[in-house]
Amino acid sequence: MALRTIRIFRGTAGNGTFVDYQVEVEEGNVVLDAVLKVQAQLAPDLAVRWNCKAGKCGSCSAEINGLPRLMCMTRMTLFPPDRPVTIAPLKAFPLIKDLVTDVSINYHIARQIPPLRLRPPGPDGIRRMTMDDIERAREFRQCIECFLCQNVCHVLRDHPENWALFFGPRWMVRLAELEMHPLDDDDRRNFLKEKAGVGYCNITKCCTEVCPAEIRITDNAIIPLKERVADLHYDPFRWLLDRLRGKRPIPRPEERVEKAAAS
Amino acid sequence: MAGYRVHEYDVLVVGAGGAGLRAAIAAAQEGARTAIVCKTLLGKAHTVMAEGGVAAALATVDSEDNWRVHFRDTMRGGKLINDWRMAMIHAQEAPDRVLELEEWGAVFDRTADGRILQRPFGGHRYARLAHVGDRTGLELVRTLQQKALSLGIDVFMETSIVRILKDSQRVAGALGFRRDTGELLVFRAKAVVLATGGIGKCYKVTSNSWEYTGDGQALAFWAGAELMDMEFVQFHPTGMVWPPSVRGVLVTEAVRGEGGVLLNSRGERFMFHYIPDYYRAETAETPQEADRWYHDKRNNRRPPELLPRDVVARAINAEIKAGRGSPHGGVYLDIASRRSPKEIKHLLPSMYEQFAKLADVDITKEPMEVGPTMHYMMGGIRVDPETAATSVPGLYAAGEVACGLHGANRLGGNSLSDLLVFGRRAGIYAARYANSLPQAPTFSGDEVETAANELIEPLHRADGENPFALQAELQETMQNLVGIVRTGDELKEALHKIQELKDRTKRVAAVGDVIYNPGWHMAISLGPLLVVAEAIALSALERRESRGAHTRDDYPKEDPHQASFNLVVSADLQGRPQLRKEPRPEMPQELKKILEEV
Numbered sequence: 001m002a003l004r005t006i007r008i009f010r011g012t013a014g015n016g017t018f019v020d021y022q023v024e025v026e027e028g029n030v031v032l033d034a035v036l037k038v039q040a041q042l043a044p045d046l047a048v049r050w051n052c053k054a055g056k057c058g059s060c061s062a063e064i065n066g067l068p069r070l071m072c073m074t075r076m077t078l079f080p081p082d083r084p085v086t087i088a089p090l091k092a093f094p095l096i097k098d099l100v101t102d103v104s105i106n107y108h109i110a111r112q113i114p115p116l117r118l119r120p121p122g123p124d125g126i127r128r129m130t131m132d133d134i135e136r137a138r139e140f141r142q143c144i145e146c147f148l149c150q151n152v153c154h155v156l157r158d159h160p161e162n163w164a165l166f167f168g169p170r171w172m173v174r175l176a177e178l179e180m181h182p183l184d185d186d187d188r189r190n191f192l193k194e195k196a197g198v199g200y201c202n203i204t205k206c207c208t209e210v211c212p213a214e215i216r217i218t219d220n221a222i223i224p225l226k227e228r229v230a231d232l233h234y235d236p237f238r239w240l241l242d243r244l245r246g247k248r249p250i251p252r253p254e255e256r257v258e259k260a261a262a263s
Numbered sequence: 264m265a266g267y268r269v270h271e272y273d274v275l276v277v278g279a280g281g282a283g284l285r286a287a288i289a290a291a292q293e294g295a296r297t298a299i300v301c302k303t304l305l306g307k308a309h310t311v312m313a314e315g316g317v318a319a320a321l322a323t324v325d326s327e328d329n330w331r332v333h334f335r336d337t338m339r340g341g342k343l344i345n346d347w348r349m350a351m352i353h354a355q356e357a358p359d360r361v362l363e364l365e366e367w368g369a370v371f372d373r374t375a376d377g378r379i380l381q382r383p384f385g386g387h388r389y390a391r392l393a394h395v396g397d398r399t400g401l402e403l404v405r406t407l408q409q410k411a412l413s414l415g416i417d418v419f420m421e422t423s424i425v426r427i428l429k430d431s432q433r434v435a436g437a438l439g440f441r442r443d444t445g446e447l448l449v450f451r452a453k454a455v456v457l458a459t460g461g462i463g464k465c466y467k468v469t470s471n472s473w474e475y476t477g478d479g480q481a482l483a484f485w486a487g488a489e490l491m492d493m494e495f496v497q498f499h500p501t502g503m504v505w506p507p508s509v510r511g512v513l514v515t516e517a518v519r520g521e522g523g524v525l526l527n528s529r530g531e532r533f534m535f536h537y538i539p540d541y542y543r544a545e546t547a548e549t550p551q552e553a554d555r556w557y558h559d560k561r562n563n564r565r566p567p568e569l570l571p572r573d574v575v576a577r578a579i580n581a582e583i584k585a586g587r588g589s590p591h592g593g594v595y596l597d598i599a600s601r602r603s604p605k606e607i608k609h610l611l612p613s614m615y616e617q618f619a620k621l622a623d624v625d626i627t628k629e630p631m632e633v634g635p636t637m638h639y640m641m642g643g644i645r646v647d648p649e650t651a652a653t654s655v656p657g658l659y660a661a662g663e664v665a666c667g668l669h670g671a672n673r674l675g676g677n678s679l680s681d682l683l684v685f686g687r688r689a690g691i692y693a694a695r696y697a698n699s700l701p702q703a704p705t706f707s708g709d710e711v712e713t714a715a716n717e718l719i720e721p722l723h724r725a726d727g728e729n730p731f732a733l734q735a736e737l738q739e740t741m742q743n744l745v746g747i748v749r750t751g752d753e754l755k756e757a758l759h760k761i762q763e764l765k766d767r768t769k770r771v772a773a774v775g776d777v778i779y780n781p782g783w784h785m786a787i788s789l790g791p792l793l794v795v796a797e798a799i800a801l802s803a804l805e806r807r808e809s810r811g812a813h814t815r816d817d818y819p820k821e822d823p824h825q826a827s828f829n830l831v832v833s834a835d836l837q838g839r840p841q842l843r844k845e846p847r848p849e850m851p852q853e854l855k856k857i858l859e860e861v
Contacts, residue, residue, distance in 0.1 A: 053512060055613075055617065103304065107305060
């Protein structure tokens with residue numbers, strides 16, 4: 001047991017400040033333990049989201065000493081004992097109160113993604129897939145929707161207006177999961193480019209760095225999706241064919257931003 | 264509390280775990296205007312934590328498996344006081360519900376010939392659990408959540424329901440509030456499906472999250488429906504015991520399903536000493552036979568580590584009490600010496616990560632320390648086995664909040680199949696009932712007003728007790744007096760304490776305002792927690808025998824006469840709980856035969 005200072009953001013949008021609390025921290029404690037102790041003993045109205053306490057539900061995302069992490073999987077021993085541990089809400093989402101932000105935009109985006117379309121099963125009615133077939137997409141299915149990737153994606157974090165143009169890393173992972181389903185039968189390339197805005201990602205890999213499920217978001221999800229789109233839209237032979245047929249080339253992402261800004 | 268908005272639906276589903284999502288999908292597919300209300304964000308419900316798998320007699324691994332064997336295993340696991348009609352429907356329909364998930368995009372682990380792989384689990388004769396590593400619940404919830412969104416179902420996230428509204432007798436809607444804004448919400452609905460899950464937060468050591476405060480059970484009780492089998496509380500044998508902050512977090516039964524063994528401080532595989540007569544004929548006598556079973560099920564019997572959860576939890580409890588426990592008050596669960604590191608990481612990825620990150624234990628190299636943790640409520644709202652209807656017209660219940668399927672003890676894997684099978688049925692029958700009504704029955708505005716005022720009261724008290732402290736006292740009481748092993752005297756003491764807490768609940772105070780205020784939310788949750796705690800203690804006191812998960816030190820034997828009834832709790836005219844014995848319907852000959860022969 002040791003007394004530790006926890007510095008927590010308290011307040012609502014435009015009206016908040018960091019407040020220091022002192023709580024006893026036990027061996028093995030994670031940051032969420034300390035926060036819940038503050039809530040139970042010192043500040044019962046401290047707002048914090050959490051559920052499973054085992055890194056499986058992705059509810060307790062926060063910025064701990066500036067690093068976006070899950071509070072339930074961050075041990076207190078990670079930080080120097082003589083200095084306060086600072087906990088702030090996710091920056092990229094509108095603040096509701098204290099450590100809780102409004103992440104509902106993610107669920108609006110989720111609704112825009114068309115469901116999986118499977119090709120018909122074999123003659124015996126059984127959908128056969130091998131372990132090798134499913135291995136590639138398995139990684140994406142481990143996403144716990146903590147939205148830390150959405151929070152750090154600087155396309156969204158630094159330019160909130162881009163939420164209208166780019167779905168963000170979580171939803172690229174979801175689309176990759178659909179694209180790489182072994183029995184998938186859909187062509188999402190136009191959707192990826194036009195609706196999901198895969199072109200906006202400029203591969204800085206911030207999302208991959210913070211993913212608690214250790215999904216290689218950029219390398220394994222987004223880049224392959226970009227390649228699929230490129231095959232359709234930027235294939236030189238296809239471009240030539242389209243020109244010969246008199247079709248206009250589709251505008252590139254930069255032009256769309258200008259258009260959006262103009263309107 | 265001033266004005267409120269009224270939302271109109273045919274079917275309102277309360278809860279967004281597996282049962283709620285599956286019910287909502289079914290209701291929407293029946294053409295009902297459907298909404299889901301859930302206390303957390305979508306996709307965070309406890310189903311996400313389900314690890315081992317979903318039980319269904321698909322027979323992809325053991326071709327001898329079929330619904331009859333699954334029915335038999337479920338009934339035997341439940342010590343024969345399950346609702347046999349539910350057990351039959353469940354065993355028959357589970358395979359279709361699993362295959363349907365595959366149609367909606369779920370990807371289960373595969374056999375060598377490309378079909379769904381199934382793993383062995385406690386109490387199931389054959390390898391029966393379709394799974395996705397040890398993250399089956401996550402796959403199930405994501406699949407259902409995406410399906411529900413694609414059907415355009417409205418979702419009210421971070422919203423609590425605090426009352427079922429009725430006309431004189433039928434459901435007319437529900438009253439709730441948004442947890443993030445405090446805004447009062449009134450739902451006008453022809454039918455309500457309760458799918459709120461369990462009651463774990465009555466106990467101190469539990470695998471359940473803060474959400475599981477018995478809301479659905481209490482809503483049903485207050486609305487005039489019946490609770491049944493409340494004495495049967497499942498303690499999962501293997502929860503983490505160290506460090507203190509994760510005490511109770513689940514360690515999946517799949518560790519044992521994949522070959523893990525339980526050892527005491529002397530290194531003994533102690534489960535061989537705890538095989539009940541009831542299971543002796545089908546359980547291995549020696550470690551050698553048990554180990555052979557994993558590869559040759561036909562000529563060997565099951566390892567005792569895979570006995571039903573009640574048996575294993577009691578055995579671990581006894582070992583610890585006898586002084587043969589591990590340093591932190593558990594026993595050892597060893598997979599490291601049984602499987603290669605590569606296999607362990609592939610089969611149990613989230614267990615590997617959980618122990619590495621939270622306990623500094625590498626499960627590929629050393630054993631885990633585990634002990635019993637309150638995990639699941641077999642009891643709950645009494646429902647019609649076919650339609651999931653409660654005794655209140657328009658009120659339905661499915662999943663953990665309902666009861667009947669599991670009897671005195673639930674087998675691992677039967678929960679996920681339960682919520683798929685009966686979630687769907689609840690949704691279908693709620694929608695059909697709703698579709699048969701020309702309009703929603705009307706409720707009285709006064710009822711809304713009174714309930715709304717009650718809701719806000721804790722915020723108006725200048726000083727009073729801390730709701731978190733009161734919850735902690737209740738948890739201490741239930742843990743110590745209504746735990747794994749119970750006695751009449753302790754149960755009476757618990758009931759006395761629960762009364763005291765009920766009185767004190769009227770004086771709790773919450774500081775702050777209505778915006779995302781956990782202290783206020785806790786004050787509201789104390790009501791349901793105490794309804795459930797009292798029902799459990801009353802039923803446990805009344806059942807004077809030991810059966811399944813209900814163990815009485817003063818009545819240590821199972822009494823065949825007490826297999827003839829279930830205990831039912833309902834509210835009397837003053838709203839106090841009253842108990843009665845409900846005689847069990849006679850099982851048809853053909854089902855009896857299955858139990859004897861299969």
